[in-house]
Amino acid sequence: MALMLTRTENSPKQFTASPYRADIDGLRAVAVIAVVVYHAFPTWLPLGFLGVDVFFVISGFLITRIIADEIVEKRFSLKAFYARRVRRLFPALAVVLLASVAAAWIIMLPTELERFGRHIVASVLFVSNFQFWSEAGYFDKAGETKPLLHLWSLSVEEQFYLCWPLLLMACWRARIPAWAIAAGIAAISFAIYIVLSARAPGAAFYLPFSRFWELMLGALIAVRRTAVPTRGGAALAVIGMLALAISLSGLLFGGAGARTLSVFGSGLMIAVGAHDTVSKALSTKPAVAIGLISYPLYLWHWPILSFLHIVEAQTASMRLAAMAVSVLLAAATYWFVERPIRFGRLKAIAIPLCAGAMSLAGIAGAAIFGLDGVPARFPADIRSIATAKTDWAKDARVGRCWLSNTMGEFASECTPSKNAIWIWGDSHAARLYVGLEKTFGREFQIGQMTRDTCAPLLHLGYERCQSSNDWAMALIEKSRPSMVILFARWGAYAGNEESFLDALTETIVALKKTSIRKILIVGPAPEWEEDLPTLLIRFWRRDIPLHRIPDRMSFGLSRLHLGLDAEMGRVARATGTDFVSLMDILCDTTGCMTKLPPAQLTTTDQGHLTEPAADYISASVAMTRAISAGH
Template identity: 35%
Template sequence: MHGAAPPGQSKAESEAVTCYRSDIDGLRALAILPVLLFHAHIPGFSGGYVGVDIFFVISGYLITGIIAREVDGGTFSLVRFYERRFRRIIPALSLMILAVLAAAAWLYLPGDLEGVPRSALAATLFAANLWFFTDTGYFAGGADVKPLLHTWSLGVEEQFYIGLPILLLLLARFAPRRRSIVIGIVALLSLGLAIAFQRDTSGFTFYLLPARAWELLAGSLLALGAVPMPRNRALREAIAWAGLMAVSLAVFCYDRDTVFPGIAAMAPVLGAAALLHCAPGTTAGRVLTLPPLTATGLLSYSLYLWHWPLIVFTEYATDAPLSGWTRLAVIAAAFLAAFLSWRYVERPFRDHRRFSSRAIFRFTAAAMALLCLLSTALMAAGGWPQRFPPHALRLAESRADISPERGRCHDTFARSAAPCILGAPVKPDAMLWGDSHGVELAYALSLRAAAGGRSLVERTTSSCPPVLGYDPPKDPRCARANRAAFDAIRADPGIRQVYLVAFWANGQFDDPAFVAALDRTIGAIRAQGREVVLIGPVPPQPFDVPRRLAHLALSGDPGRATGAARSAIEGRTVHLRALFARLRRNGVQVVEPMAALCTDGHCALMRDGRPLYFDSHHLSVAGARLVVNQSRLR
C-alpha cells in the first residue's frame, strides 16, 4: 500500500512560526483528500498517495521554524518540544490504536489477527515503519489486513524529530552561519540515496528515514530562509500556480506502477514547497484558503488516523473492495470520526489550561504502557482461535496449505542462493521457470517426478514472469533472474523439459508487446532443443479464498461460495489466448488450469472440503495437485 504521513501541526504551532496561515490548512486538505480518495478506490486519484510527501514538507517547515526560532532566541527546551509533540500526536493516536485492537480482536480470523498487536506495539513506540519494512512475505498479510499500516509515516516523522533538534542545537553553537548549507547537504545526500535505491524492492526507500529525510528537510530549508522570497508579485503567482500544478500532476497522473519515491517524489515535494513559500497573497493562496479546504485541513490529522482502519475493516467484513454506497458511507464515517476526534480529543489535550505539562507526560506514559500491555497480551494469545468454531478455523488455516519448500526454494536468485532440486535424488531433467504462481505447481510436479524416479529444478522469482527482456521499472531483478534461468537451460543439456508459469491473468500481461516477448522466449527455448510446457492462467478470485470460505462457514454453508466467472478470465487474456492457440498448433503443450478448476460457468473455490487457493490467486497445494493430476503432467 502507498501510505500517508500525519498532517503537519496545529494552528497554534503554525502561529509559533510567524502567524497562522490558513493556506497551510488548505494545503493539508490537498494532501489528505487525495490520500483518502486513493485508498477508497475513487477513480481519477491514482497518485493520491503523494499526500505523504506533501505532509512531510509541511511538517518539516513548521517544526523547523519553531525549533530555529527558539534556538536563536536561547529559549529552546527539548522537554517543551516533546511536550508539544505528545499533545499533538499521542491522544488521538492512542484512541485509534485502542479501537483497532478491539475491532481486530472481534472481527479478524486467527491468522489475520496475529500481525495486528505486533504492528500496534510498533506504532505505539513510533517504530511502525521499521516493523512494516521487515514484515514481509506471504504470511505477513497484505495491506488489506493491516489496519495500522498508515502509522509507518508517524515513525518516520518522530525519528526525524529525534535528530533534528540536536542537529540544530549543534549548528547554532559550532556553525551558526552554515546552518542552511549543512541542512542542504544532508537533504541532497538523502535525495541521492532515494534516487540511487528507487528501484530497490525491499521497501527501504519507502519506509525508512534515510531516503525520506530530504522531503522533511525541503520544508526545513524554507523555514530557515535558505530560499529567497521573490519580490516580483507576478513571479510569486507563477511559482505558486506551478506548485499547485505539480501537486495535481502527481495526484492525477501517478499510479501504482510509478517508481516511487525517488525522482518522481520531487514533483509533489517541490510543488508543496512552492506553495508554502509563495502562496500567501496570490490567487493560488486564496484557493487554498477556501473554507471547505481549511476546515478539512483542521481535521486532517484525525482524518488521516481513522480513514484507513475504517476502509480495511469494512473490506475485510464484506470480502470486497469498497464500491458504490459502501464507499460513500465509509468516507462519511471517516469524516465523522475525524470531527469527533478533533473536537473531543485533539483540542482538549492541546489546551494547557485543561492539561498541564505534567499531566501530558503522565498521560503519555500511561497510554503507551496500556497499549504495550494490551498488544503483548494479544500477541501471547497467538491469534486467539478460541473465538471461532473448528469448522471455520479449518478453512481459515488453509492459507498455510503451501509448498513446504516455499521458504527454501522461492526467490533463490534474489537471495543469491542455489536453485532447488525437487523430487528424487537424481540429476534433474526438467525445470519450472516462473513467478510465485509456480511454487506450489513445482511442488506438485515434484511429487509425481519423485514417484517416477525423476527430479526437476525450481526457478521462481516473485512478480517476474518467465519472459526474456521483461524489465519493469520498479523491479530490476526480473531481467537478471530470467536471463540467469535461460542461461541455466542453455548450459545444461540434461534439462529436456521446461515448464513456464506466471500470473498470466493479472490484467497487465495481456499486452501485445508482452505476448510477443513471451512468444520469442518460447522460441528461444525450443531452439535449444527443449520441450516447452506452458501452464496457462490460474483464475484469480475477487477475495481471499480461505477467509471468504471461513466467513461463509460462520454464517452458513461455505459450499455455496461462488468463484470468478470463466468468461471474465477469458476476457482478460484475449491476446495471450490467441498465442496459446497458435502454440498448440505448433506443437507446444499448453495446460489450462481452468479446465480443472472451472467445470461450469464459474471457477471452483473448494474441492473435497479443501480450498483450492491459499489467498486470492495463488493455488494451494490441493489446487496445484488437482491441476497437475487432471492435466496428467509428468
C-alpha cells in the same frame, strides 16, 4: 534576516514568540483535502497523495521555528520538546489505533488480522515506514487492505525529529549557521531521493533519508528568515500556488517532477508570509477550520476507507459517506480529545495518559500477531482453514533438486538416467514432483530440475534462468531420460503470449532432437487472486444464511489460465506432444477444486500444490495414461 543560531551580541535578550499564521492552517486544509479526495476517488485528483509532501514542508517549518526561537532565547529543552510532541501526536493517534483494533477484530480474517497486529506494533514504535517498505507497494491493491498504511508518514516525521533538534543545538554551540546545515542536508537527501526514484521507487517513497529534504526545506525557510518584498512576494505566492495545483492535478507530469514541484510550491507559499492575496485566501475561516482538524482527519480517513474495501463495500456512495464520517470523527477528536489533553484539564496527566493508551494499542497488536490473528474467533471448520499451512519444502528435495535463484547446480541424485522420468520447471513443478514420486516412484526413477521463477522454456525469462535451462538441456542430452515433463506457473511467463508460445514450441523441438522417448506438457494449474484460505473464509462469510465452504469455487478464481490452457494444448497437438490439462482434472463448469476429502486444501497460497493435490493429479486417469503410454 538569517537566523544564525549563534551566540552574538545581536541575539535577542527577550523572547518573542513567532506570530500565529492562519494561512498555514489553510495550507494544511489543502493538503489533507488532497489526500482524502485521492484516497476516496483517485481519478478526481490523480496526484492528491502529494498532500503528504506538503505536510512535511509545513511540519519542518513550524517545528524548526519553535525550536530555533527557544534555542536563541536559551529556553530549549529536549524533555519539553518531546513532551509537546507526545501531547500533539499521541492522543488522536491512540484513539484511532484502538478504534481500528476493535474494527479489525470484527472484520478481518485471521491472516489479515495477524498482519494488522504487526502493523499496529510498527505504528506505535514509529517504524511503520520500514515495515511497509518491506511489504507490497503503496499503490498496489494489497495496500487498500492495510488500514494503517498512511501512518508511514508519521514515522518519517518522528525519525526526523529524533535528530534535528540535536543538530540545531549543536549549531548554536558551535556557532555554525543553521541554514547552511539545513541546506546541506536537504541537498544530500534530495540527491538520494532522485537516485532511488529511478532505481528503487519503494525505497524512495518510504525511507527517511529520501524524505528529509522535504522537511528540511521547511526548516531552511524557518531559519533563513529573509524578508520578501510585498510586490515580489505576492507574485512568488501565486507561482507557489500554481505549482502546487499543477502537481496535485497531474496535468503536466508525475513522479519525482511532480513531487519536487509540490514541495517547492508549498515552500514558496510559506516563505512569502501572511500578507499576500494567496495567504488571505488560505486564512479564511472554513480553510482554517479544516486545517485545525487536518491531523485527526488524516488519521481517520484511511482506516475507514480501507475497512470498506475489506468488506467489499467501496461503492461511490459509501466512499462519500466515509469522507463525511471522517470529518465528523476528526472534529470530535479535535475538540474532545486533543484540546483537553493539550490545553485543558487533562494536560497535567497527558504524558502518562497518552503513554498508557499507546502502550495498550501496542500490546493489543503484539498479542494479535502472536496469536496468529486469533482464529478462535471463528467456528472449528473455519479455524482449520485459517490455520492451514503447508511445508512447501517437505519431500521436494529443497537445496538439491529444488534450487533458489542464487543456488548453483543440481545434485547428481536429481538426474537419474535409467528408466527415468524427469520433471523440469519452477517451484510449482517442485510441488508436483512430490505426487509423481509417490505415484510412480516404485516403477520409475523420478528426476527433478526445478528452480524458483524459472520456466522450462529456452530463450525466455531472466538471464540466470536461460543459463540454468541451457544446463538442463545439456543434462537431458547426456542422461537421456525416458520422459521429460514440463510444468510451471505458466501464466507468470506468458505476459507476451506470442513469445511464450514460440518459446514453448522451440523448447519442444529442442527436446525432440535429444532423442528422448517422450515429452509431456502439463498445463497450468488453477490460480487464485488471493490465497485460497482467505478466499474460502470470505466466501463463507458472504454466503448468508447457509455459510457454506464449497468443494469447488469460481469466486476469486483467476481467469488468466483458462485461455492459456487451450493455447498450450494447441501447441502440443501441433508438435505431436502429449498434453495433460490440470484445468480438466481440477475444474468443471461450477469452478475449481478447493479441497480434497476429508478436508485437505488444494493449495494454501494462490497456486502451489499441496501434497494431497499433487497426489490427486499424479494418480488421475489423464496423468497415469499419459505416463504409461510412453513406456
